[in-house]
Amino acid sequence: xxxxxxxxxxxxxxxHRLHPFTKVLFEIAVLVTxxxxxxxxxxxxxxxxxxxxxxxxxxxxxxFRYMWVLTxxxxxxxxxxxxxxxxxxxxxxxDVEFEWRTLFHLWPAWAPGGPRIPVILEGANYGFSLGxxxxxxxxxxxxxxxxxxxxxxxxxxxxxRIASWRIPYNVIFVxxxxxxYIPTVSREFDQTLDAQRSRGVHFGGYxxxxxxxxVMTLFVPVLTSSxxxxxxxxxxxxxxAFGAPTExxxxxxxxWRKADxxxxxxxxxxxxxxxxxxxxxxxxxxxYTPQRNI
Amino acid sequence: xxxxxxxETRNLxxxxxxxxxxxxxxxxxIGQGEFVAIIGSNGSGKTTLVKQFNGLxxxxxGRVTVDGMDTRxxxxxxxxxxxxxxFQNPDHQIFAYSVWEEAAFGLKLQKLDAESVERQTSEAxxxxxxxxxxxxxxxxxxxxxxxxxxxASILALRTPVLVLDEPTTGQDFLSRRQIxxxxxxxxxxxxxxxxxxxxxALAAEYATRVIVMQDGAAVCDASPKEVFxxxxxxxxxxxxxPPAAKIARGLREYGFSDTPLTQAELVENLITAIRG
Numbered sequence: 387x388x389x390x391x392x393x394x395x396x397x398x399x400x401x402h403r404l405h406p407f408t409k410v411l412f413e414i415a416v417l418v419t420x421x422x423x424x425x426x427x428x429x430x431x432x433x434x435x436x437x438x439x440x441x442x443x444x445x446x447x448x449x450f451r452y453m454w455v456l457t458x459x460x461x462x463x464x465x466x467x468x469x470x471x472x473x474x475x476x477x478x479x480x481d482v483e484f485e486w487r488t489l490f491h492l493w494p495a496w497a498p499g500g501p502r503i504p505v506i507l508e509g510a511n512y513g514f515s516l517g518x519x520x521x522x523x524x525x526x527x528x529x530x531x532x533x534x535x536x537x538x539x540x541x542x543x544x545x546x547r548i549a550s551w552r553i554p555y556n557v558i559f560v561x562x563x564x565x566x567y568i569p570t571v572s573r574e575f576d577q578t579l580d581a582q583r584s585r586g587v588h589f590g591g592y593x594x595x596x597x598x599x600x601v602m603t604l605f606v607p608v609l610t611s612s613x614x615x616x617x618x619x620x621x622x623x624x625x626x627a628f629g630a631p632t633e634x635x636x637x638x639x640x641x642w643r644k645a646d647x648x649x650x651x652x653x654x655x656x657x658x659x660x661x662x663x664x665x666x667x668x669x670x671x672x673x674y675t676p677q678r679n680i
Numbered sequence: 681x682x683x684x685x686x687x688e689t690r691n692l693x694x695x696x697x698x699x700x701x702x703x704x705x706x707x708x709x710i711g712q713g714e715f716v717a718i719i720g721s722n723g724s725g726k727t728t729l730v731k732q733f734n735g736l737x738x739x740x741x742g743r744v745t746v747d748g749m750d751t752r753x754x755x756x757x758x759x760x761x762x763x764x765x766x767f768q769n770p771d772h773q774i775f776a777y778s779v780w781e782e783a784a785f786g787l788k789l790q791k792l793d794a795e796s797v798e799r800q801t802s803e804a805x806x807x808x809x810x811x812x813x814x815x816x817x818x819x820x821x822x823x824x825x826x827x828x829x830x831x832a833s834i835l836a837l838r839t840p841v842l843v844l845d846e847p848t849t850g851q852d853f854l855s856r857r858q859i860x861x862x863x864x865x866x867x868x869x870x871x872x873x874x875x876x877x878x879x880x881a882l883a884a885e886y887a888t889r890v891i892v893m894q895d896g897a898a899v900c901d902a903s904p905k906e907v908f909x910x911x912x913x914x915x916x917x918x919x920x921x922p923p924a925a926k927i928a929r930g931l932r933e934y935g936f937s938d939t940p941l942t943q944a945e946l947v948e949n950l951i952t953a954i955r956g
Contacts (some may be wrong), residue, residue, distance in 0.1 A: 448697060498912040512918070580736050584765035584784040585834060586818070603785075606775035609687035614771075 390447070393569040395532045400645070401443030402533045406542035408646045408653075409530045412439070415653045416526040419660045420519045426511065428670030429518035436525045456524055458668050460517030464510045471509025477674055484674065508674050515672065536562050538640050545640075553609070553632060571612055578607045686762070686841055686872055687733055691742035694728060696930040698813075702728040703896040705742070712840070715867045717883035717904070718876045720893030723916045726876045726911055729941065730843045735873070737952070745832065747840075761790070764839035764934035769829035770823075770845045779805065779821070783833045790837070794952035807862060818861035824855040841872040848879055860886060884908055884922035904931040909939040 400410070419432050440450070472486055489510060492503035543558045580605045583589070589600060663669040687710040694703040710716060710906035714898040731737040732744050734753045737750040744751045768775065775815060776782035784801040792800075798924050805811040813821065818829060827847075832841050834842070844863065864886060867873045877883055881888055883904060890907040892900040894917040900907055907913070908925045925944040926940050936953055940946040 442715040446698075575846055577767070577769070577772045580731070581765075581767050583736060584734055584767070585773070585837065586757045586760040586789045589757065603773075603775045607772055610774075611771050 392528045392531050392564075394535050395445055395449065396534075397444045399442060399444040399533070401439060401529070403643075403645070404533075404535050404649060405529075405640055405646045406539050407644050408643070408649050409534060411653050413530055413651055415657050418657050420522040422660045422664040423646070423670035424512065424519075424675055425670045425674050426515050429515055429522060431452075432644065433518065436522060436529070440525070440529055440553075443529060445529070445532050449528065449532060451526065453521075453524065456521050459520050460514065462613055463513035463517040463520075465505070465513070467513025468505035468507075468510035469503060469514065470491040471506050471512055474658055477676060508672070512672060531565060531568070535638075536566050537638060539565065539586075539634070541636050541638065541640050544634065544636075547602050549648055556629070559628075567612075571608065572613070573606050574611050575604065578604050581607075683728045684712060686712045686747055688745045689732065689739075689742065692732060692739050692744055693741035694732065694737060695740050698916045702898060703732070706896075706898050708891070708901065710841075710872060713867070713870050714768060714871045715886060715888045716875070716886035717865070717889070717892060718874065718891045718893060719878070719883055720882070724893040725896040726893050726919070727845055728837060728844060728896075730765070730874060730876055733843060734765050735759045736765075746764045746912075747778055748814075748888070754846075757789075757881075760839070761837070762788075762839055763841045763843060764834040764837050766834050766845065766847060768830050768849060770826040773830055774818045774826060777817060778814065778817055779810055779816050779829055782818050783814075786833055801832075801839060803833040807835055807865075808832045809858075819927040824851055825852065828855070828859075831862070832884070835866075839871075841874065842866060844873070844875045844877075846858050846876055846878065848877065848882065856882075879899060880908075880920055884925065892919070903907055904941055908941065 416432070416436060418430065423429055423432070451633050465585070468489065469492065486509075487507040488504040490505055490509045493500045525669060539560055540562045543553055543561065544555065546553055554582070582600075585605055587600055660670075687708070689708045692703055692706040692708075695701045695702070699858050706729065716726075718729065722727050722872055722888065725934050730734055731771070732739060732751065733746060733783060735746075735754060735756045746754070749759065749762075751759060754837060760907075774782055780801060783805055784797050785802055787797045802811060804812075805814055808831055810825060810828055810832060812822075813825070818826060821829060831844075831847070842863075844859075847859050847863070849858065860882060863873050863875065867886075869950075875882075877886070890900075890904050891898050892907060892913060899917065900913050902909065908921055911921065914921060920926070922941060924941060924943055928936060928938055928940050928946060934952070938949045940949050
């Protein structure tokens with residue numbers, strides 16, 4: 387099984403039966419709510435809700451196993467924000483009596499010289515919330531891809547029309563092909579990984595320069611074979627008269643059902659409520675959030 | 681020629697994540713210096729089996745030992761010093777800017793001195809007749825040449841065991857023969873060669889031992905003569921007889937009872953039969 391396994395997972399679940407547009411709305415709702423809050427506890431609730439949706443869609447947990455790499459992103463955010471949080475940014479009308487709390491010093495007290503580099507608790511907390519946003523969005527995205535058949539996505543995109551304008555089929559094709567190629571590239575990646583490990587490349591370890599070299603041995607073959615298969619694809623398309631000027635029809639139609647109205651209404655209520663709570667009452671927003679209007 | 685087992689599997693079973701069983705209860709002893717052909721229809725577990733031999737896959741049950749090391753507790757990078765693995769598609773490994781660079785990469789990883797790297801790489805490139813193209817960009821090579829380059833990059837490592845995963849698929853007659861001659865030479869040098877193949881003629885002609893895989897089990901493990909003599913097994917696994925054996929099979933009703941493996945053997949046996 388490929389390391390990164392994001393492709394349509396056939397299953398009969400409530401989420402699978404939803405219209406692709408409803409699922410796109412879900413992704414947007416996740417983006418908005420994750421952006422509205424920055425208190426880790428509130429973001430944890432958002433993540434829990436996403437996990438709930440994933441469970442509802444009956445996607446096996448192993449499909450999300452590769453997400454452990456996100457731990458590094460969270461860790462990176464916590465440390466960088468912990469160190470530099472107070473150095474930059476305008477904290478607006480922060481309480482005058484507010485005091486930053488130091489968690490620990492990167493440069494221990496017993497070591498001579500050097501700046502002691504304090505790690506600020508509030509900064510680390512803010513970094514943690516940024517990391518959780520990334521986690522929320524990364525968890526939500528595969529749900530759309532795993533539960534929607536690629537051709538349903540194509541159909542949905544071709545249904546969108548504003549007055550007489552429609553998304554050109556070429557654009558839709560590029561979009562859906564990108565989805566379709568995720569598993570292919572992922573398989574190429576795994577085979578390359580096997581080939582390089584077989585001749586003694588060890589992935590992992592701590593020497594960053596060595597790691598860059600090692601990663602090169604993966605990316606060059608994967609990129610070249612992707613480009614080559616893209617080239618093959620264009621040839622296959624041409625031979626099947628891609629771009630011939632006809633009205634395209636579809637065998638399978640996607641329907642907007644009652645459940646879609648329900649889910650859409652629910653999503654709108656949740657999003658509006660979250661935005662209202664966060665902006666009006668500052669709920670789920672850290673008191674020391676940096677102001678954007680510097 | 682055959683001595684102590686270099687690869688041992690004991691009750692080896694393997695299931696892919698998600699529960700698809702690919703190997704079940706495989707017991708094999710691959711001796712040093714053997715030339716083993718592993719045959720079987722698509723999806724019978726041939727590649728899954730050989731991937732166990734250098735630790736790319738670890739047993740779900742049972743164990744695999746390579747030169748005394750348990751594959752479960754040994755890194756692939758360590759096992760790669762014992763078992764060289766040539767993949768079917770060279771494009772999954774080629775990343776360097778020159779033929780020489782590509783072939784020398786594995787040796788540089790082993791931190792050998794420059795002189796040994798140069799010598800072993802040149803020898804390996806010579807063995808696949810690519811030494812004249814050593815400064816070429818690998819992408820400028822033909823598919824057959826790239827396949828040979830991938831082989832050279834493993835040959836350079838001088839591993840005692842060599843696994844070739846369908847080395848002749850998609851190759852023309854000439855490159856096919858070249859690859860087989862190379863395998864025969866390596867075998868003559870005393871190396872252990874394991875070859876996954878669909879080509880019955882090759883298995884019959886070159887292998888000293890044939891393992892037939894079916895549904896993840898080694899259903900038959902014997903000399904080529906014996907395996908290709910038991911037609912019922914091949915039929916059950918959906919495999920064909922090698923051409924020479926097939927002709928002999930057609931002559932059976934005329935009193936010809938032998939199972940020749942090569943053209944030369946067939947001719948010889950026929951002549952003896954006619955004269956006798």
